[in-house]
Amino acid sequence: MKEAICVKGLTYSYPDGTPALGDINITINEGEKIVIIGPNGAGKTTFFLHLNGTLKSQDNRILIKGKDINGMSNSERIRKVGIVFQDPDDQLFMPTIFDDVAFGPINMGMPEEEVKERVKKALSKVGLEGFEERVPHNLSYGQKKRAALAAVLSMEPEILILDEPTANLDPKSRADFIKVINNLNKEGITTMIAMHDVNALPDLADRVYVLNKGIIAEGSPMEIFSDWDLLKDNNLEAPDIFKFFKVLGCFGYNCEDLPLSLDEAVEVLARTIEKENGHVHLHIHEHTHAEVKDVMHSYNHHTTWHE
Amino acid sequence: MDYPEIDRYASIDSPIHNFDPRAKIITFMVMIFSFVFLDSITKALVGLGIASLIYIIAKLPKAFVIHRLKVVFLFLFPLLIIMPLTVDGQAIAQYHSITITLEGFQYSSLVIIRALSAVTLALIMLGTTRFDITIKALYMLKVPGTLIQMLMFTYRYIFVIMDEFQRMWKAMESKGFKLKANRYGLSVLGNMIGMLIIKSYDRAQRVYQSMISKGYTGNPGTIVNFKLQAKDYAIALPMILIALFMHTYHLVL
Numbered sequence: 001m002k003e004a005i006c007v008k009g010l011t012y013s014y015p016d017g018t019p020a021l022g023d024i025n026i027t028i029n030e031g032e033k034i035v036i037i038g039p040n041g042a043g044k045t046t047f048f049l050h051l052n053g054t055l056k057s058q059d060n061r062i063l064i065k066g067k068d069i070n071g072m073s074n075s076e077r078i079r080k081v082g083i084v085f086q087d088p089d090d091q092l093f094m095p096t097i098f099d100d101v102a103f104g105p106i107n108m109g110m111p112e113e114e115v116k117e118r119v120k121k122a123l124s125k126v127g128l129e130g131f132e133e134r135v136p137h138n139l140s141y142g143q144k145k146r147a148a149l150a151a152v153l154s155m156e157p158e159i160l161i162l163d164e165p166t167a168n169l170d171p172k173s174r175a176d177f178i179k180v181i182n183n184l185n186k187e188g189i190t191t192m193i194a195m196h197d198v199n200a201l202p203d204l205a206d207r208v209y210v211l212n213k214g215i216i217a218e219g220s221p222m223e224i225f226s227d228w229d230l231l232k233d234n235n236l237e238a239p240d241i242f243k244f245f246k247v248l249g250c251f252g253y254n255c256e257d258l259p260l261s262l263d264e265a266v267e268v269l270a271r272t273i274e275k276e277n278g279h280v281h282l283h284i285h286e287h288t289h290a291e292v293k294d295v296m297h298s299y300n301h302h303t304t305w306h307e
Numbered sequence: 308m309d310y311p312e313i314d315r316y317a318s319i320d321s322p323i324h325n326f327d328p329r330a331k332i333i334t335f336m337v338m339i340f341s342f343v344f345l346d347s348i349t350k351a352l353v354g355l356g357i358a359s360l361i362y363i364i365a366k367l368p369k370a371f372v373i374h375r376l377k378v379v380f381l382f383l384f385p386l387l388i389i390m391p392l393t394v395d396g397q398a399i400a401q402y403h404s405i406t407i408t409l410e411g412f413q414y415s416s417l418v419i420i421r422a423l424s425a426v427t428l429a430l431i432m433l434g435t436t437r438f439d440i441t442i443k444a445l446y447m448l449k450v451p452g453t454l455i456q457m458l459m460f461t462y463r464y465i466f467v468i469m470d471e472f473q474r475m476w477k478a479m480e481s482k483g484f485k486l487k488a489n490r491y492g493l494s495v496l497g498n499m500i501g502m503l504i505i506k507s508y509d510r511a512q513r514v515y516q517s518m519i520s521k522g523y524t525g526n527p528g529t530i531v532n533f534k535l536q537a538k539d540y541a542i543a544l545p546m547i548l549i550a551l552f553m554h555t556y557h558l559v560l
């Protein structure tokens with residue numbers, strides 16, 4: 001497999017000297033689905049800004065497909081890596097949606113006809129056909145989010161980076177957005193997403209990095225969520241389904257792999273029941289309550305604020 | 308929330324609306340300059356009449372222009388009081404050492420009439436075109452890119468900033484704040500405006516980063532397709548001729 005992104009020892013401090021990122025090493029292969037989790041202010045956005053050269057790193061610490069990002073031309077750099085930021089109002093800065101979506105391709109120096117074609121294609125990918133002449137401030141938040149994605153897709157980047165794509169979206173928009181991202185990944189685009197929404201994470205991640213100024217941990221979603229010390233230290237949590245099956249374990253439910261999403265839960269449950277000859281056996285014995293309490297406690301750090 | 312949407316009625320169908328945006332800007336600018344330099348009240352009134360006629364042709368709602376002209380008039384009204392008192396000339400009334408002059412009265416009326424017709428024309432020009440199209444037309448007319456971008460971002464973010472102000476205002480009201488014209492009220496208002504400036508500054512930073520990440524190099528980066536048609540010449544030509552005629556008719560007639 002070919003490397004899409006290779007970051008070697010990236011360090012960054014804000015202009016006032018506050019360290020933001022320390023010694024980050026990451027290697028991501030082409031076509032992978034990566035999610036980055038970390039507390040607020042962990043440096044996720046700062047890290048992303050480095051990946052397409054918006055913020056410049058020292059030396060050649062960032063290689064995109066084996067090539068130093070700082071050595072790339074303007075149009076090559078934006079063709080390789082597209083970033084969708086969190087607040088769509090920051091990214092839809094042109095008078096109309098058409099202008100916004102056309103902004104990248106125009107900067108690539110494309111001929112007019114191709115720009116128009118790309119705008120059309122990008123808008124249809126996010127389900128905003130016919131929105132060309134609309135003005136951003138008349139759009140709903142969900143529509144703005146999708147338009148912001150289209151404005152990046154029109155550059156047809158090989159690597160797509162999204163900062164909190166599901167934040168503040170209603171459930172339907174959130175599900176739609178996740179589907180769009182997954183479709184893009186299936187088309188071969190490497191996706192890298194920062195998010196707090198752990199319940200949506202399993203759908204979007206093959207591999208998870210925990211970032212908190214530096215890379216704290218890396219692994220499959222299962223590995224990360226099983227390590228509750230890690231989660232606790234970084235103000236993170238595990239998906240509800242995962243926690244629930246941990247609790248079921250205390251009641252004597254026995255399965256090897258715990259599910260991370262509802263779909264997986266159904267699958268796992270069906271498999272376990274079949275294995276146990278058509279039923280699952282739950283029970284309470286003397287240690288159960290203590291065990292449940294222990295599990296609850298280990299995954300529940302939300303109460304500390306009130307104490 | 309009442310947004311200052313100058314182009315709210317840009318989708319109406321009228322000859323002025325369908326006028327090519329570039330030709331519209333040039334024609335209206337010529338007219339505005341012509342009307343502003345008219346030297347008698349009679350001519351200025353004819354100018355105002357022509358402006359009103361174009362306004363009727365443009366089918367814009369009455370409230371659209373009157374609402375805005377009121378504001379302009381409010382600014383100009385002091386002239387009506389000050390100029391009759393300060394300009395020398397034939398006295399029409401006298402009270403001790405204060406004289407009110409006819410010339411002063413005429414001058415101020417002239418200034419006001421000219422301003423009203425110029426503003427009416429400008430409002431028709433801006434009100435019959437979507438604002439983004441106006442900006443693009445200016446871009447096509449080779450107005451400097453920096454200016455174009457300033458206009459673009461102002462137009463885009465004025466709404467965002469207004470929303471932000473609204474949110475802050477509601478947050479304050481929900482905590483029981485009522486604006487009073489006292490020192491406390493003013494200091495709170497000052498803080499709020501300061502906060503808005505800081506927020507805008509932060510946003511500008513983020514917008515800039517997002518522009519860089521899309522390959523921004525300093526150009527406005529937009530595609531415009533306007534085509535001048537025969538009908539555009541048919542509107543532009545008579546209008547420009549009228550504008551010129553207002554100043555040169557004594558040579559012709």
